[in-house]
Amino acid sequence: xxxxxxxxxxxRALYRNVMVGLIALLGxxxxxxxxxxxxxHLVAMLMLVPIVVxxxxxxxxxxxxxxxxxxxAWYWGCMFAIVAIGVLAxxxxxAAIPFEPVAAFAxxxxxxxxxxxxxxxxxxxxxxxxxxxxxxxxxxxxxRMR
Amino acid sequence: xxxxLKVLRAERNWSQADLADKLDVSxxxxxxxxxxxxDPSLPLAxxxxxxxxxxxxxxxxxxxxxQAAE
Numbered sequence: 001x002x003x004x005x006x007x008x009x010x011x012r013a014l015y016r017n018v019m020v021g022l023i024a025l026l027g028x029x030x031x032x033x034x035x036x037x038x039x040x041h042l043v044a045m046l047m048l049v050p051i052v053v054x055x056x057x058x059x060x061x062x063x064x065x066x067x068x069x070x071x072x073a074w075y076w077g078c079m080f081a082i083v084a085i086g087v088l089a090x091x092x093x094x095a096a097i098p099f100e101p102v103a104a105f106a107x108x109x110x111x112x113x114x115x116x117x118x119x120x121x122x123x124x125x126x127x128x129x130x131x132x133x134x135x136x137x138x139x140x141x142x143x144r145m146r
Numbered sequence: 147x148x149x150x151l152k153v154l155r156a157e158r159n160w161s162q163a164d165l166a167d168k169l170d171v172s173x174x175x176x177x178x179x180x181x182x183x184x185d186p187s188l189p190l191a192x193x194x195x196x197x198x199x200x201x202x203x204x205x206x207x208x209x210x211x212x213q214a215a216e
Binding site for chain 2: 007008009012049063065066068144145146
């Protein structure tokens, strides 16, 4: 017998709540690591496993309107993020955008300004911008559908 | 696309949440369909028709056809 709720709506809510909880916990771990210097890398890596397992389950449990909203927000969010990344990259390369604040950001959040830290910072900026734009477009979509 | 979802639901004294449970979709989706902000897929339209024991044409109509009829 399955331990999951029979109702699709209840199952959807369960997946969503667990996912939000995991992501919030990941955020708390990141803060602990950055603010208090606690090493949480291994725990954070292990937490990605249930998130990756849960993501397709959550997607399959979404109803068609929510799925369309999700895809639409990802499409426009990623489109916007790609443009923003391009502007940032060209701006930094052409020195139109000052590099010092970016280096300070990398030093604060990626433990240093060495090449590896800056590379990691560069890797993280892309997905971070995509997630932020996705959230903005999700809110816009939700407001339009109300 | 126009639909009579709100009227049919009211006739049966169902809330949006009741209908959402019967259709296995979220209440927000029922609201979006009712207000014409989202057009359901064909499988969902069939499911809606089945829940109300009507045909799809008795629930949904094309905008232009509905305007011409008025």
